[in-house]
Amino acid sequence: MRFRLSLASTTVVAFVSAVAACGSGDDAGGYPSAGKQSTATAATTTQRTTASPAATGPSAATGATRAATTLQLSPVGTFDSPLYVTDAPGDTRRLFVVQQGGKISVIRAGRTVRRPFLDISRLVTSGGEQGLLSVAFAPDYARSGRFYVYYTDRDQQQRVVEYHRASAERANAASARLVLKMSDREPNHNGGQLEFGPDGLLYIGTGDGGGADDQHGSRGNAQNLSSLLGKILRINPRKAGGNPYSIPAGNPFAGRSGSVRREIYSYGLRNPWRFSFDRGGGALVIGDVGQNTIEEIDYVAKGGGRGANFGWRPFEGTQRHSPGESAPGAIAPVIQHTHDDGYCSITGGYIVRDSTLPATIQGQYVYGDFCDGRIRAARLSTSGATDDRALALKKVSSLSSFGEDARGRVYVTSLDGPVYRLTAG
């Protein structure tokens, strides 16, 4: 994620300008994931032409009912630097909008409740890529009232903190319990997504620590299994004995000893700013922000993210980034977009399962890019992406995030303020 406010920061200048570091064309070793994207021209969109992309769409000629066939973005409110939307299990009346500065607001019956659900602004460093970055409500929230936030603290470290609600529209600010704190030397690449997976466990996206080129440590953080950075982590966030959380027995490195971090679920990520699980089938889809050249979407079928290596920093997309380094078993992206084409920071979205939307979009992944601003859709599988195209919707400036509620409705946030819902036109 590259926020507008960060444009002047030296770290982001490094992010967008160090072109000389890339594009070497060094193909040594190739990309190890045969059967995935096979093109050698990494700097193009992975887009396979299907003979009949409409085969999965509605049949206008035979449709007995006139289902909606177009989409639109319907405004749901305007906020102060919104960057995430979700709802809480068991409560379909309210939406929660995360704002970068440290507030979570409630929308009820189409109106924004004046008093925030949570305001931890005084605890948060906000600006650039830092701030209050997401919230996740526990699967048993209706009973337990537990929820989790991810934010950059006043010491510029990343924290996952548990809170409890006081009422449906008010958190108990005094209930804070630190779950996980990650030291972080750079202000950029902070991950920030929290998501309860289909297994009820908490998944946490972390950035590679920042700077540029995953520069910290002898081989960076993302390939380093002793670091929590550049990963998707999986934990049971409940307090367990004297520990603030526990390691699920099924974690890929749960049986390792030594310095390997047993919290790691997936690795080889640069900045998985937004990722999601397909509510229809459990696939994991990750928007991993690129360095200077390639933005990527990664896709694995249900369970396929366990122990998966997504290739950074040896590879940026499928292009060699760090010559001579290996990324064992790396899984290639299913979609790539280049900075040459105006992309700068991919914004991962959701596989659409909202039955009120047209059939043409059902089961397809919607996503975007912070700079490009168009909302795109594609059909994803482990063998690649098809029908990747921009939807006929207005551009969203500073496209910071997507969100999804319990009914599968999809939302889009602009860091400039507006929040929209994707609706039938």
Ligand SMILES: [Ca+2]
């Ligand atoms: Ca960082």
